[in-house]
Amino acid sequence: MKLTDIKNISIIGAGTMGHGIALTYAWGGYQVALNDINETVLANAMGRIRDDLTTLVEGELISREAMGQILSRITTTTNLNQAVKGADFVTEAVSENIPIKRKIFADLDTFCPQHTILASNTSSLVLRDFTDQARRKDKLVITHWMNPPHLVPVVEVVRGEGTSDETTELACALLKKARKVPVTLKKEVPGFVINRVQYALLREVWSLWQRGVASAEDIDTIVRGSLGFRWAAIGPLETSDLGGLDVFSIVAENLFKDISDTQEPPKELKEMVKAGNLGLKSGQGFYKYSVGRGPDSKVRERDRKHMQLLKLWYS
Numbered sequence: 055m056k057l058t059d060i061k062n063i064s065i066i067g068a069g070t071m072g073h074g075i076a077l078t079y080a081w082g083g084y085q086v087a088l089n090d091i092n093e094t095v096l097a098n099a100m101g102r103i104r105d106d107l108t109t110l111v112e113g114e115l116i117s118r119e120a121m122g123q124i125l126s127r128i129t130t131t132t133n134l135n136q137a138v139k140g141a142d143f144v145t146e147a148v149s150e151n152i153p154i155k156r157k158i159f160a161d162l163d164t165f166c167p168q169h170t171i172l173a174s175n176t177s178s179l180v181l182r183d184f185t186d187q188a189r190r191k192d193k194l195v196i197t198h199w200m201n202p203p204h205l206v207p208v209v210e211v212v213r214g215e216g217t218s219d220e221t222t223e224l225a226c227a228l229l230k231k232a233r234k235v236p237v238t239l240k241k242e243v244p245g246f247v248i249n250r251v252q253y254a255l256l257r258e259v260w261s262l263w264q265r266g267v268a269s270a271e272d273i274d275t276i277v278r279g280s281l282g283f284r285w286a287a288i289g290p291l292e293t294s295d296l297g298g299l300d301v302f303s304i305v306a307e308n309l310f311k312d313i314s315d316t317q318e319p320p321k322e323l324k325e326m327v328k329a330g331n332l333g334l335k336s337g338q339g340f341y342k343y344s345v346g347r348g349p350d351s352k353v354r355e356r357d358r359k360h361m362q363l364l365k366l367w368y369s
């Protein structure tokens with residue numbers, strides 16, 4: 055298969071990631087079939103896609119006319135077979151749950167045409183964890199997007215033991231066509247680069263918060279206004295080159311022994327989850343959010359800032 059043979063893309067799972075991935079491929083000109091377990095989830099997903107597109111129009115990244123065209127390229131269905139029977143490329147974005155993903159990949163292998171590439175958006179698993187029943191090992195690949203998928207440029211591409219060069223190259227070419235920056239890892243490791251780095255940082259951030267070293271607001275301000283600011287321009291390895299490797303090496307020797315190496319999230323965080331305080335989706339997390347109709351103002355504010363960064367990224 056060539057890139058020009060890819061016309062129809064199916065997205066399985068229409069939650070936080072699935073709806074944004076569907077939007078991105080439709081924005082890239084593809085016909086997209088979006089699948090989830092019930093009509094309510096799909097209707098919500100289309101509402102979120104409309105909201106995201108409205109923000110893109112306001113940010114002048116797309117025109118109002120383009121918004122209509124993008125929407126017209128997305129169809130929804132609760133029937134998996136129907137969603138993928140004409141698919142050239144499928145992205146699975148269902149819950150991070152091995153039995154659910156394993157069943158989806160077994161069904162996709164049965165329902166999809168032979169040429170179809172099956173990509174997973176898993177955050178923390180590797181392909182062999184949930185694709186043992188799929189026979190097309192050469193056509194399986196991980197494409198790991200970040201939230202919000204329609205705005206964050208980089209997508210990690212991770213090969214499994216059987217993934218072919220052709221599949222990897224096609225996945226990368228397709229992501230580029232959809233305005234993404236694919237980066238292929240040399241080795242398959244759980245969490246890939248993004249989540250290993252993110253969770254190493256979160257382990258320390260949660261520990262600082264738990265120990266009361268600074269408030270949640272102050273921790274966020276410090277990280278945003280220092281590391282976040284720097285890393286939006288140059289990465290951490292380049293930053294250490296520019297600061298001097300001798301200095302970074304000595305500081306690491308002094309600090310590594312004091313930095314958290316816990317194997318568990320803090321008990322306070324587990325208690326928040328147990329109490330249903332899940333962040334934006336429940337209205338309460340480290341911060342309070344307004345939960346109601348329409349896009350949360352925090353999400354809009356975040357997306358506005360991301361759009362400014364995106365313009366810099368592509369400048």
Ligand SMILES: NC(=O)c1ccc[n+]([C@@H]2O[C@H](COP(=O)([O-])OP(=O)(O)OC[C@H]3O[C@@H](n4cnc5c(N)ncnc54)[C@H](O)[C@@H]3O)[C@@H](O)[C@H]2O)c1
Pocket residue numbers: 066067068069070071072089090091095146147148149150151154158175176177178198199200201
């Ligand atoms: N949220 C993030 O920041 C993020 C970032 C990168 C990767 N991921 C990964 O992306 C995947 C999806 O995450 P999310 O945050 O969008 O989760 P989510 O809970 O928002 O959405 C998951 C969706 O999958 C649907 N689903 C469950 N079983 C299904 C089935 N059998 N058939 C069809 N749909 C089904 C659910 O109804 C739900 O709408 C996970 O593997 C996650 O680890 C998440």
